Amino acid sequence: MNTATLLLLTRPATTSAPTGDAGFVEAEADAPHVNVMDLGVTRGDGFFETISVVDGHPQALEPHLKRLGHSAELMDMPAPDTDVWRRAVLAGIDAHQREHGVQREIFAKLIMTRGVEGTGIATGWVYLDTGEDFTASRLGIRVVSLDRGYRHDVAETSPWLLQGAKTLSYAANRAALREAARRGADDVIFVSSDGYALEGPTSNVIIRNGDRVRTPQTDQGILAGTTQAAVFEFFEARGIETSYEHIPARELAEADALWLVSSVRQASPITNLDGKDFHVDAALAAELNTYLLSRTH
Amino acid sequence: MNTATLLLLTRPATTSAPTGDAGFVEAEADAPHVNVMDLGVTRGDGFFETISVVDGHPQALEPHLKRLGHSAELMDMPAPDTDVWRRAVLAGIDAHQREHGVQREIFAKLIMTRGVEGTGIATGWVYLDTGEDFTASRLGIRVVSLDRGYRHDVAETSPWLLQGAKTLSYAANRAALREAARRGADDVIFVSSDGYALEGPTSNVIIRNGDRVRTPQTDQGILAGTTQAAVFEFFEARGIETSYEHIPARELAEADALWLVSSVRQASPITNLDGKDFHVDAALAAELNTYLLSRTH
Numbered sequence: 001m002n003t004a005t006l007l008l009l010t011r012p013a014t015t016s017a018p019t020g021d022a023g024f025v026e027a028e029a030d031a032p033h034v035n036v037m038d039l040g041v042t043r044g045d046g047f048f049e050t051i052s053v054v055d056g057h058p059q060a061l062e063p064h065l066k067r068l069g070h071s072a073e074l075m076d077m078p079a080p081d082t083d084v085w086r087r088a089v090l091a092g093i094d095a096h097q098r099e100h101g102v103q104r105e106i107f108a109k110l111i112m113t114r115g116v117e118g119t120g121i122a123t124g125w126v127y128l129d130t131g132e133d134f135t136a137s138r139l140g141i142r143v144v145s146l147d148r149g150y151r152h153d154v155a156e157t158s159p160w161l162l163q164g165a166k167t168l169s170y171a172a173n174r175a176a177l178r179e180a181a182r183r184g185a186d187d188v189i190f191v192s193s194d195g196y197a198l199e200g201p202t203s204n205v206i207i208r209n210g211d212r213v214r215t216p217q218t219d220q221g222i223l224a225g226t227t228q229a230a231v232f233e234f235f236e237a238r239g240i241e242t243s244y245e246h247i248p249a250r251e252l253a254e255a256d257a258l259w260l261v262s263s264v265r266q267a268s269p270i271t272n273l274d275g276k277d278f279h280v281d282a283a284l285a286a287e288l289n290t291y292l293l294s295r296t297h
Numbered sequence: 298m299n300t301a302t303l304l305l306l307t308r309p310a311t312t313s314a315p316t317g318d319a320g321f322v323e324a325e326a327d328a329p330h331v332n333v334m335d336l337g338v339t340r341g342d343g344f345f346e347t348i349s350v351v352d353g354h355p356q357a358l359e360p361h362l363k364r365l366g367h368s369a370e371l372m373d374m375p376a377p378d379t380d381v382w383r384r385a386v387l388a389g390i391d392a393h394q395r396e397h398g399v400q401r402e403i404f405a406k407l408i409m410t411r412g413v414e415g416t417g418i419a420t421g422w423v424y425l426d427t428g429e430d431f432t433a434s435r436l437g438i439r440v441v442s443l444d445r446g447y448r449h450d451v452a453e454t455s456p457w458l459l460q461g462a463k464t465l466s467y468a469a470n471r472a473a474l475r476e477a478a479r480r481g482a483d484d485v486i487f488v489s490s491d492g493y494a495l496e497g498p499t500s501n502v503i504i505r506n507g508d509r510v511r512t513p514q515t516d517q518g519i520l521a522g523t524t525q526a527a528v529f530e531f532f533e534a535r536g537i538e539t540s541y542e543h544i545p546a547r548e549l550a551e552a553d554a555l556w557l558v559s560s561v562r563q564a565s566p567i568t569n570l571d572g573k574d575f576h577v578d579a580a581l582a583a584e585l586n587t588y589l590l591s592r593t594h
Contacts, residue, residue: 006333034331034338036303036422041331042408043467044341075468076475111339125333147455150446151490158444160472169466170340171372175457178373193448193490 004029004129005096007088012112012124013078023084026095029127038123040113044169046123047071051089051108052263053128056097057296058089058108059263060226067166067224068110074165078122080112085126092128100130105293107131107264113168131264138289140271140280141186141260145249146176148190148198152246155221163221173201187260187268191249196220203262204228207247207255208240217244227261227292234291257281259288266292301326301426302393304385309409309421310375320381323392326424335420337410341466343420344368348386348405349560350425353394354593355386355405356560357523364463364521365407371462375419377409382423389425397427402590404428404561410465428561435586437568437577438483438557442546443473445487445495449543452518460518470498484557484565488546493517500559501525504544504552505537514541524558524589531588554578556585563589 006029010019027033039045049064058064068080089108096106112124155163162169176188189205190198197205197216204225207214213235218224232242252258258270258278267288269280303326307316324330336342346361355361365377386405393403409421452460459466473485486502487495494502494513501522504511510532515521529539549555555567555575564585566577 169468171466
């Protein structure tokens with residue numbers, strides 16, 4: 001049974017030609033809609049966002065829309081029409097709820113590509129579906145650190161490498177997850193070639209030492225996490241100091257606690273990193289995930 | 298007017314389920330055929346080859362098919378069914394010729410993806426069309442060198458970065474070409490973070506010093522070029538010594554001549570690298586391209 005909802009954007013970019021519709025149209029999610037010469041598929045040339053929708057509320061919608069624009073800028077693509085995308089996400093949630101009722105957790109995936117080669121016309125869509133069950137990963141995950149290949153400062157020295165853009169060119173991220181599975185782990189923390197802890201393939205890293213919580217600074221070509229920002233709010237409300245830093249990977253082993261956090265999975269406490277066990281405060285993990293899932297914006 | 302021919306593969310992989318057809322079916326090239334949740338578009342998770350077809354002859358077909366298999370292996374994807382792909386390319390050329398007659402130069406793009414997320418069923422197609430006119434680039438191109446971000450040995454230390462696989466995750470290659478255009482150049486030579494000359498975003502580098510011709514060694518995470526191999530044959534037949542080496546980027550400036558070579562453009566002599574002019578032997582460039590275009594296999 002197909003449970004997905006699909007909206008095709010007729011005006012994804014501020015440069016899109018006028019249309020007589022709302023800027024998007026509902027379409028059959030199972031039918032093919034992408035041209036074989038769309039640069040999104042031939043070159044991974046586009047960007048995306050994945051938004052968690054809990055009890056009908058899209059979480060961190062505005063930060064996600066802002067990040068869409070940031071990716072477009074890094075990729076020299078036309079600016080997404082934020083108003084159209086916002087309305088498409090909300091209409092998609094409505095359509096999904098009409099069909100399936102209000103579900104506890106679904107996700108909305110927003111994709112914009114450079115369009116069919118030679119046309120210069122961007123394509124875009126919003127796809128909504130029930131996500132996986134993340135109950136297990138919210139209790140604990142095993143992680144390995146893997147070389148990201150790039151220096152920590154490469155986004156500044158070599159912007160054409162598109163570090164910090166959420167591009168569709170994610171094959172290496174997927175390969176890293178397969179490497180983790182081969183090593184008996186669930187996920188990955190990337191380390192720069194010069195030894196700094198960076199991020200996971202689809203997550204940010206949170207590091208706690210005593211009453212101090214840190215995450216790697218985003219000038220290292222890593223994505224500014226929408227969920228990471230909410231995790232910082234959670235800790236700050238408990239009087240814990242938070243900061244963005246350049247964090248040598250060797251300091252990971254000295255942490256009191258580590259998490260990977262992302263939009264759909266929320267917070268996953270790390271039980272083991274590169275073979276070293278970490279104590280997980282189960283009550284804190286539950287409290288943190290409850291907080292993250294309770295966000296209504 | 299659409300001039301393209303499209304064949305959708307019904308059995309792209311050796312693991313594909315049996316079908317009653319030849320393993321491929323002709324389809325309308327302009328119609329959408331890719332699902333919005335195909336990992337080829339959502340994650341750039343697949344690989345490709347581009348083959349030049351000159352006067353109806355697909356060039357270096359077997360090396361291209363072999364490289365498809367190599368990419369599949371590096372990406373832990375099912376092996377492409379070489380026999381189906383070969384027949385699809387030949388059938389595509391026939392179909393294109395029936396429609397448009399025998400053309401001097403067309404290209405065939407072969408794409409195989411990991412398929413729609415969750416299905417585990419690879420998708421694939423062969424797309425054929427008239428290429429751009431490369432007359433100008435075969436006379437000379439301006440090139441800039443750009444940091445590739447990775448060390449030269451990263452394919453060996455960190456195989457999950459998929460260096461050496463011809464993946465659909467090509468967004469950074471496209472961004473590098475935009476950076477070249479901003480600098481008034483036509484193309485790029487990537488340099489490793491530790492200073493070795495690597496390859497272009499879609500080409501190999503050929504370096505001549507006197508009667509010696511070299512190209513960067515493929516253990517540096519670069520593609521073994523099918524056209525580069527033919528260029529070596531051309532020079533060897535003229536008594537010139539050829540070799541694969543680790544070549545420090547600073548040696549580029551000391552070359553007598555430089556080319557970028559690739560399947561569809563064939564050989565482009567470099568007239569200027571990073572602002573330094575290079576003499577182009579126009580007669581040699583013409584002879585080399587005539588040789589490359591005369592290949593019937």
